[in-house]
Amino acid sequence: MNQAIEGALALFNPSFSASVTQEDATKMSNLDEEVSFIQNNTPLAIACQPNPSITDELPIKINNLRHSNYQWQFDLTNYDGVTPYLFDAQNNTYTEIEDGSIVPFMADVNTVNRFKVVFQNAALSNPEYGSTIVMYPNPAKRGSSFILQGVSSQSSVVMYNTLGQTIAVSTKENEAGLQVTPIALVSTGVYIVSITSEGKTSQVKWIVE
Numbered sequence: 001m002n003q004a005i006e007g008a009l010a011l012f013n014p015s016f017s018a019s020v021t022q023e024d025a026t027k028m029s030n031l032d033e034e035v036s037f038i039q040n041n042t043p044l045a046i047a048c049q050p051n052p053s054i055t056d057e058l059p060i061k062i063n064n065l066r067h068s069n070y071q072w073q074f075d076l077t078n079y080d081g082v083t084p085y086l087f088d089a090q091n092n093t094y095t096e097i098e099d100g101s102i103v104p105f106m107a108d109v110n111t112v113n114r115f116k117v118v119f120q121n122a123a124l125s126n127p128e129y130g131s132t133i134v135m136y137p138n139p140a141k142r143g144s145s146f147i148l149q150g151v152s153s154q155s156s157v158v159m160y161n162t163l164g165q166t167i168a169v170s171t172k173e174n175e176a177g178l179q180v181t182p183i184a185l186v187s188t189g190v191y192i193v194s195i196t197s198e199g200k201t202s203q204v205k206w207i208v209e
Contacts, residue, residue: 009045010117027043074100074103084097088105088115093192140208148177149178152198155196159180188208191207
């Protein structure tokens, strides 16, 4: 059974300042897992912020990890602002944050500054690349490949599971589009497929039943 071991709180109000003020609560150091929002190089247990705009972000810092497998859990009670996303710098993925969202991840030495909450996802909203991508079949059966339409044959395709682990795939162009096949049989679940071409990146979800 999962147990909450550490957390940080962000409060939004138009009267708050983006700078660190006496309204914020700094994070007290401890010897076990420690999570904080970072503002002006200051770790905060409670970050009082003005209402977020689509250019704002809240970096997250993680210290003193004791295990390999963790998960984020988000509570958006009373939040009604711009849609937040969790950005994972290691995998270059964005996950929309909803009330009760759970995002598993595997920790390593690079996890300290790996995550941040952002309020604009260029990959999801880029009108030039990503909005025209078609993936099928989706959902798919285990053992299936999938076709991407609307992407270049020179595109780089990387697939991740919900733990952030890379799933090896092969790609082949055919008449239908770019065929992507996992090298090994994958389990049922949701996978993130990251497609990069000419400096533009988009992520789409692939569901395996």
